[in-house]
Amino acid sequence: MEHFIETIGRNMFAIFGVLALVGALLMIGARSAIHSVLGFLFAMLNIAGCFLALEAEFLGVAQILVYAGGIVVLFLFVVMLVEMSKKHEGEVFQLQSRYAVLAVAGGVALFLGVFRKAIFGAPSPEALVLRPELAKGLDVAHQNAQAVSRGLFADYLLPFEILSVILLVALVGAVVLAKTERV
Amino acid sequence: MNKFLRTLLPADIAKGLSVTGKHFRQVFFTANRRKVPFHIVSEYPEVPAKVQPRFRGRLTMLKDEQGVIKCVCCLACEKICPTQVITIEKGKQEGRKMPYPVRYDFEMERCIFCEFCVESCGFDAIILNHQFELAAYNREDFSLGTEGLGQNMFEPSHVGKFSVADD
Amino acid sequence: MPTPTLTQSIVITFIQCLMVVIFVFVVVPLTVFAERKVLGHLQQRLGSTRVASGHVGFSGWMNRRMWKMGKVPVVSYWRGIPGLVGDVLKLILKEDVIPAKADKFVFFLAPSISMVAAIVVFAAISFVPGTFFTFPTWFPYLGGLPVSGGISDINVGLLWILGVATVGVYGIVLAGWSSNSKYPLLGGLRSAAQMVSYEVPLTLSLLAPVVLSASLNFSEMATRMAVGMPVWALIPQVIGFLLYLTCGFAETNRLPFDMPEAENELVAGFHTEYSGMKFGLFYLAEYINMTVVSALASAFFLGGPWLLPFGLQGLLNPYLPGFLSWFAAPHAIFFVAKIVFLLFTYIWVRGTIPRYRYDQIMAVGWKYLIPLALVNLLLAAAIRCFVV
Numbered sequence: 001m002e003h004f005i006e007t008i009g010r011n012m013f014a015i016f017g018v019l020a021l022v023g024a025l026l027m028i029g030a031r032s033a034i035h036s037v038l039g040f041l042f043a044m045l046n047i048a049g050c051f052l053a054l055e056a057e058f059l060g061v062a063q064i065l066v067y068a069g070g071i072v073v074l075f076l077f078v079v080m081l082v083e084m085s086k087k088h089e090g091e092v093f094q095l096q097s098r099y100a101v102l103a104v105a106g107g108v109a110l111f112l113g114v115f116r117k118a119i120f121g122a123p124s125p126e127a128l129v130l131r132p133e134l135a136k137g138l139d140v141a142h143q144n145a146q147a148v149s150r151g152l153f154a155d156y157l158l159p160f161e162i163l164s165v166i167l168l169v170a171l172v173g174a175v176v177l178a179k180t181e182r183v
Numbered sequence: 184m185n186k187f188l189r190t191l192l193p194a195d196i197a198k199g200l201s202v203t204g205k206h207f208r209q210v211f212f213t214a215n216r217r218k219v220p221f222h223i224v225s226e227y228p229e230v231p232a233k234v235q236p237r238f239r240g241r242l243t244m245l246k247d248e249q250g251v252i253k254c255v256c257c258l259a260c261e262k263i264c265p266t267q268v269i270t271i272e273k274g275k276q277e278g279r280k281m282p283y284p285v286r287y288d289f290e291m292e293r294c295i296f297c298e299f300c301v302e303s304c305g306f307d308a309i310i311l312n313h314q315f316e317l318a319a320y321n322r323e324d325f326s327l328g329t330e331g332l333g334q335n336m337f338e339p340s341h342v343g344k345f346s347v348a349d350d
Numbered sequence: 351m352p353t354p355t356l357t358q359s360i361v362i363t364f365i366q367c368l369m370v371v372i373f374v375f376v377v378v379p380l381t382v383f384a385e386r387k388v389l390g391h392l393q394q395r396l397g398s399t400r401v402a403s404g405h406v407g408f409s410g411w412m413n414r415r416m417w418k419m420g421k422v423p424v425v426s427y428w429r430g431i432p433g434l435v436g437d438v439l440k441l442i443l444k445e446d447v448i449p450a451k452a453d454k455f456v457f458f459l460a461p462s463i464s465m466v467a468a469i470v471v472f473a474a475i476s477f478v479p480g481t482f483f484t485f486p487t488w489f490p491y492l493g494g495l496p497v498s499g500g501i502s503d504i505n506v507g508l509l510w511i512l513g514v515a516t517v518g519v520y521g522i523v524l525a526g527w528s529s530n531s532k533y534p535l536l537g538g539l540r541s542a543a544q545m546v547s548y549e550v551p552l553t554l555s556l557l558a559p560v561v562l563s564a565s566l567n568f569s570e571m572a573t574r575m576a577v578g579m580p581v582w583a584l585i586p587q588v589i590g591f592l593l594y595l596t597c598g599f600a601e602t603n604r605l606p607f608d609m610p611e612a613e614n615e616l617v618a619g620f621h622t623e624y625s626g627m628k629f630g631l632f633y634l635a636e637y638i639n640m641t642v643v644s645a646l647a648s649a650f651f652l653g654g655p656w657l658l659p660f661g662l663q664g665l666l667n668p669y670l671p672g673f674l675s676w677f678a679a680p681h682a683i684f685f686v687a688k689i690v691f692l693l694f695t696y697i698w699v700r701g702t703i704p705r706y707r708y709d710q711i712m713a714v715g716w717k718y719l720i721p722l723a724l725v726n727l728l729l730a731a732a733i734r735c736f737v738v
Binding site for chain 1: 355456459504505509512514520524527539542
Binding site: 191193196199200202203204206207209210211221222223224 | 388390391392393394395396592698699701702703718722
């Protein structure tokens, strides 16, 4: 019994990972757009489970909070409002499929290019950790919300702020594009 | 500025809550005591319900002190009735100058309880009593008369056990 | 104190889950009954006093019995309670109608998402800090082991609660969509917009306790907010409490903000097409959500398992005489009492304040609550920076 539970606990990551893949496949394969969104939601929740299995609670919960709670809701909202008939939907997707294959191939190439070292290369000698002076007075293994925040607001402050500026630009752009002149 | 402050402070909400809170307190602490009922509902089937004095219930004929029917068959009620539920047959009785209703039929099925008949009556011979439980199982029970089997025009209905009989 | 083995700890967690489920399934029906009663009292009525008419069934038996005993059965105050059993039986036994062109899978999924999202939140809520009780030594298998006050007191408990609670909106939106009917769709859309926009002030108002207590752990936050705060922290706590309660009403779709099911506009909103136990799950989820919001409000603002609200306990504890030391310690009963009081407040507000218009709801959320919550957060940050 003990052994069985321990085995499950050790393989939690694999279980959640496989479930996330299943969710992603459902998302691609589903006929109706709403089912796709549901598959996406399932995948996102399982990715959060993956984070939790790696004891990165903050990231896992942030995944639920941001993706499952925010972004997928907006997807759902848009899909519900832009209801297409089944036939029309199929036509649009078939038109796009050629470009979609190209885009996916390009994406995979880009991904492999960036993470080549992480996937195929030798394991790096030391993990990415906080600088020791930042980690002072902090039990990094158990307080990873604090650890993430210290890393984010000390070491990576500039990229973080640039990201938020990009989001702001996207927001303003959306307003400019969507706004029509009131007559 | 004043308006802004009033928007920020939930004073109006607090006022409303205090009013309803007072009602809650009063009813909650006196719910089981019949002496100080703050609630406005009656515990109807168990306790006879009280209706307002102008309540319009079932049509009833009145008798005077000697136990003689007051109706003189002027047919005012029959004429004014919008749904024609009243049928009167004139007749004569020994020792009575005024005409006497041999038959006074009242079809309660169609009655709309408008009280026009009572208003039109010049002799105060009929009233609407305070009975409201008038349901019956048979159609025949709704045709009332001066001498009926089930309900008749003089006594309160036996169907409603729990409402106020009369006053 | 012995440390439990892995299997033992799993069994203990199972027992804790069972306790939470029992708590929920005791509190929810009582809230449903209290809602009828309290709403009645607020309108100077008695609420439900009988189940059937005075002559048949259980209440009829009680009536006849009281007549036989020579008493007028006026004491009918609690005789609405069997109605709860009737409600549950009705929900279980009623025919489960599925609209002809509904998306069956999603139609089935929506109430379960609502329910799961509502009840999973309890994983991170701790009813009392530290040990709740210890099994006596004669207890088989678990003798002498402690049971903590919460199922899993994770470090990011507050974020977990907020995150899982946001998943609950899927239940409503998907229910509205999958019914393939106009009113549910409108209700679902309204609810999505309302819940997404009220999530912002809700989270901002909860950030004030986070900033003040410098933690995301549920029991640690509750402890520090109750007994570890300076006097100045009263102000952001009171403001934050009112803000949080307002947003909590909006998040649970209760009456001043019950846009998704505004009866006179949308029939019954997102659950128009639902019947039977599927509707029952929505109903349960709504009341469980109310309980969760009350639990959070009482933990972070009203002092949680301590007696006094708003951090007053920490200020007064040094002056408390020795014989009152029972009141100085945390007890789960205080926590539950606060939850019950806040549930009463839910019904109280429902009986008092009429429904907002849709644009008013949005205006209140975006124009008043978010700026107020930000000001409150700034205040809390200033106190954290200069006083603590």
